[in-house]
Amino acid sequence: MSTPVAHFYEFGSFRLDLEHRLLLHGGEPVALAPKLFETLLLLVERRERLVGKDELMSLLWPDSYVAESNLTQNIFMLRKILGEGGPGNEQYIETVKKRGYRFIHPVKEIQESRPLRAPEESESRDTGPTPEISTRRTEATTSIAILPMVNVTNDPTVEYLSEGITESIINSLSRLPQVRVIARSLVFRYKGKQLDALKIGHELAADVVFVSRMVVMESTLIIGAELVEVSSGWQLWGEQYHTTLSDILKVQDEVSTSISAKLSLRLTEEEKKRLGKHYTENPEAYEAYLKGRYHWNKGTGADYEKAIEYFKQAINLDLEYASAYSALADSYVAFDFYGVLPPWETSPKAKKAAISALLIDNSLAEAHTSLACVKMMYERDWSNAEKEFKRAIELDPNYAHAHNWYSHFLMAMGRPEESLAESQVALKLDPLDDSVNQYLGWHYIHARQFDRAIGQLEKTLAHNPEFFLAHVTLGMAYEQKGEVEKAIHEFQKAYELEENTIVRGFLGHAYAIAGNREAAQKILEELEDLSKRVYVPPYSIALIYTALGKTDDAFEWFKIAYASHNEWLNWLKVAPEVDSLRADPRFTDLLLRLNLAPDK
Numbered sequence: 001m002s003t004p005v006a007h008f009y010e011f012g013s014f015r016l017d018l019e020h021r022l023l024l025h026g027g028e029p030v031a032l033a034p035k036l037f038e039t040l041l042l043l044v045e046r047r048e049r050l051v052g053k054d055e056l057m058s059l060l061w062p063d064s065y066v067a068e069s070n071l072t073q074n075i076f077m078l079r080k081i082l083g084e085g086g087p088g089n090e091q092y093i094e095t096v097k098k099r100g101y102r103f104i105h106p107v108k109e110i111q112e113s114r115p116l117r118a119p120e121e122s123e124s125r126d127t128g129p130t131p132e133i134s135t136r137r138t139e140a141t142t143s144i145a146i147l148p149m150v151n152v153t154n155d156p157t158v159e160y161l162s163e164g165i166t167e168s169i170i171n172s173l174s175r176l177p178q179v180r181v182i183a184r185s186l187v188f189r190y191k192g193k194q195l196d197a198l199k200i201g202h203e204l205a206a207d208v209v210f211v212s213r214m215v216v217m218e219s220t221l222i223i224g225a226e227l228v229e230v231s232s233g234w235q236l237w238g239e240q241y242h243t244t245l246s247d248i249l250k251v252q253d254e255v256s257t258s259i260s261a262k263l264s265l266r267l268t269e270e271e272k273k274r275l276g277k278h279y280t281e282n283p284e285a286y287e288a289y290l291k292g293r294y295h296w297n298k299g300t301g302a303d304y305e306k307a308i309e310y311f312k313q314a315i316n317l318d319l320e321y322a323s324a325y326s327a328l329a330d331s332y333v334a335f336d337f338y339g340v341l342p343p344w345e346t347s348p349k350a351k352k353a354a355i356s357a358l359l360i361d362n363s364l365a366e367a368h369t370s371l372a373c374v375k376m377m378y379e380r381d382w383s384n385a386e387k388e389f390k391r392a393i394e395l396d397p398n399y400a401h402a403h404n405w406y407s408h409f410l411m412a413m414g415r416p417e418e419s420l421a422e423s424q425v426a427l428k429l430d431p432l433d434d435s436v437n438q439y440l441g442w443h444y445i446h447a448r449q450f451d452r453a454i455g456q457l458e459k460t461l462a463h464n465p466e467f468f469l470a471h472v473t474l475g476m477a478y479e480q481k482g483e484v485e486k487a488i489h490e491f492q493k494a495y496e497l498e499e500n501t502i503v504r505g506f507l508g509h510a511y512a513i514a515g516n517r518e519a520a521q522k523i524l525e526e527l528e529d530l531s532k533r534v535y536v537p538p539y540s541i542a543l544i545y546t547a548l549g550k551t552d553d554a555f556e557w558f559k560i561a562y563a564s565h566n567e568w569l570n571w572l573k574v575a576p577e578v579d580s581l582r583a584d585p586r587f588t589d590l591l592l593r594l595n596l597a598p599d600k
Helices: 034-045 053-060 068-082 119-125 130-139 156-174 184-190 197-204 245-262 269-275 283-298 301-317 322-336 343-360 365-379 382-395 400-412 416-429 434-446 450-463 468-481 484-497 501-513 517-530 538-547 551-563 567-571 576-581 585-593
Strands: 005-011 014-017 022-025 028-030 093-096 100-103 108-113 142-146 179-181 208-217 220-229 235-243
Touching: 014 034, 028 416, 028 450, 034 053, 034 068, 034 100, 053 068, 053 100, 068 093, 068 197, 142 156, 142 184, 142 197, 156 179, 156 184, 156 208, 156 245, 156 283, 184 197, 197 208, 197 220, 220 245, 235 245, 245 269, 245 283, 283 301, 283 322, 301 322, 322 343, 322 365, 343 365, 365 382, 365 400, 365 567, 382 400, 400 416, 400 434, 400 567, 416 434, 434 450, 434 468, 450 468, 468 484, 468 501, 468 576, 484 501, 501 517, 501 538, 517 538, 538 551, 538 567, 538 576, 551 567, 551 576, 551 585, 576 585
Parallel strands: 142 179, 142 208
Antiparallel strands: 005 014, 005 108, 014 022, 022 028, 093 100, 208 220, 220 235
């Protein structure tokens, strides 16, 4: 049996991973559209020799005619990504006027042997679908950017419609292997901006761009849509729809079908079914679901609360709405991170919703992910949680949040390398998603790579300065780096955005580490008094006692956290904020009770 070999190219601080079709900079993944990756790979493989423009054009776009400006734009984007002309003044790509391009930076080709694993080990450690993702992207002949639908009405109360319709079309077309759909997080950064289809198409390295506008007039919905070819600027297709909310599902089907037809996709019968698949035929249930997704995407405690109510409403209108059940389960799990409701209230509701979704549609990857989260977060049923995560990824290898949450699981198990691999897959699939980016920073903290964590979280907050969890996580990173005043600032900023007890716990912990025992003690007393009336995550109180050096009290509160299934306890094996307790036999006992075997 041959030994598996991983193939890389290294140049400067970059590494090109051929197996996963990934560009890494300093070990961190760089968001790179497939055509840009292919352009870079062609130049690197033909390094130090002139590659003619005609040769590059024929290799990159073998089945279609595109303007030379597409290639020029790709080279421009690559130079920008590689940092040419920056502080280091490194040069990678040379232009030979009127002829072509040459990759001039020294390249080191690396082949690394990978040890063969026993079948059972391979099964438990398999990062799953990465090769399939790569294969799908390689085979895709067309990439498309579905830009956010413009709400011309300027009525914020119908914004859920414009966002929901856009997201639905993205999800529908993403089911087709012949087309690569640009991730939601990438296209939604253009929301609220003047949309220049050609410029955005070039920036995203998309072959075609879908642009649409929506006007709501009383009970009538008017949608104008067009499909633009980036290379030529031609309109491939355009249509206007006059409809009502009751017919919105039908319009979405017509739009998706028209796009697939104009892209000349040869769909199998199964793919046609997938393209037109609905999880409900009830327009009122669908409208409630869209409202729920709108609030879910905002990602605040108050919005998760609203999302829960809308998903419940959708289910009441259609008891067979699998997607709504799954979304409801996810909302309970996410809502729990805000420490508002106790786990013994959210856990049964989340589990019931996830199981209901699976009973209706066992092929729904989102539902398997929901159930896996319940088993991981509340039940600490580690083996079945992993089975559900793997099943979700098997069903939909391109579902970024399955990889993201599976990475959470792997970190809890103390398997940081596998966790990073899953996190990088999630990032590649949805490179600008706030939670995926924030989680990568959280991963680096628990892998004890604090500088990388800070860099990642600062990038996340540059994209969304109001993202509460990113401020919390950045505070954790600064504290572990020893920059406690910066940590305190981040926890205070997080508390301004979301007044909850989890942040208070981390803030009290940071005050104690900084030597401000009085401030830490004050927060501790407030939380203990509050816990007599409402739910306060016990982990928050245990943290402050830990930093104050009151270990007996800390372990008493950890016991309460264990009994109440406080989810923050699940990462105790790797959490740096409790390192001072690891030598205590009670810590080992707690890990064993959590079914988290301590490291020998």
